[in-house]
Amino acid sequence: MIKIISLTTLLLLTLNTVFAAEAGMPQLDPTYWASQIFWLTIIFSGIYFLIAKIFVPKIKGNIDARESQIRKDIDEANSLKEEADRKLQKYNSLIDEAKLEARKILSDGRKKINEDIQSKKEQIEKDIQKETLEATKEIKKFKINSLNKVNIISEEIISDIIQDIFKEDLNKSSIKATVSEVMKERRNQI
């Protein structure tokens, strides 16, 4: 600052000697000082009142309106975000519940199937056992029956043979006794 001022004064001093046509600095000529102050007062007051009463409130209004708008938008965005978060939480909990349920259903189903298989197996085994038992019984019966039938057939064959060979009837009861004796021996052998 001092530099500028000293430079100016130096410049002015040298210039005054060079340009001696007009006297010094017009700024120091008091002719129009009053006029300058007068018009400055009027014009500056005018612009001050314009700015204070019209422009500053208007600009302030604009800025405030924008700020409130931005705040409103941010609030809205925040509330929307909160709602979205809430929805997401709800969705997540629903998904979790569904997963849990699905798992439960799955395990229940598995258990049930296992039980079913077990019971069916037991049933089948029981059935098989029963069938086997019956079959064994039948086979036994059949064996006995067949042996009896063999007896009768043998008796008949024997009587026929005897009749064919000896041409006479033999006592049926004696044949029967002989056959049954042989058969008993055989059965014992078996």
Add this chain to the structure above:
Amino acid sequence: MATNPMHQFNVYKIGPEIKINGIDLSFTNSSLFMLISAISISIFLLLGTKDKKIIPGKFQLLSEMLYNFISKMISDTAGKKAKPYFPFIFSLFIFVLFCNMVGMLPYSFTVTSHIIVTLAFAMFIFIGVTILGFVIHGFKYLKIFVPSGVPVILLPIIMVIEIISYLSRPVSLSVRLFANMMAGHTMLKVFGGFVISLGLVAGWLPLTFSVALTGLEILVAFLQAYVFAILTCIYLNDALNLHH
């Protein structure tokens, strides 16, 4: 040399002579350029406040930037209490800025290059701030001349220095702006004169200087308006918040 570089600072009357009680209050070229600055400010702010858009246009953005700039300047230097003086600081800054900028146009007149204009501003601010200080703090405002934590022996000297520095405020405030504007414009004119006198052969050098100086002067025009406004804020701060 073609013209006197100080010629641009001449004040002459335009239109009829107005005299009240023997004091010449004629409309001059200085008044004309004050008016031009004021009208430019009005047009600029009118364009800036015409639209009320959420996303501002160029002029609205500029005016809002200016508002925020000055608002920040005041709150940084003088605090919340200075809020009622916002329109004054705003007007002061924009008026000085526009006067300086209008003065940068060729063949125009720089209102702020006259000591009487800047002194009028500075005296108004000085007297206003002093009255404000006494109204707010009463006689305690005189404490501004007594810094705290100074040894008693040094107090008389410090008080004298403080009083002188306080009283020289309007002088420094006005001379700073006036001298900057005058020096810049004189230099521009001198270099401009050299361009003509040195002609095609060597005139390029001062022309280059002239171009560079024009850029510098535009910066100075803004800077001085800013300095003027911020010093006003600082003086206001002293009156509003008694720190000493």
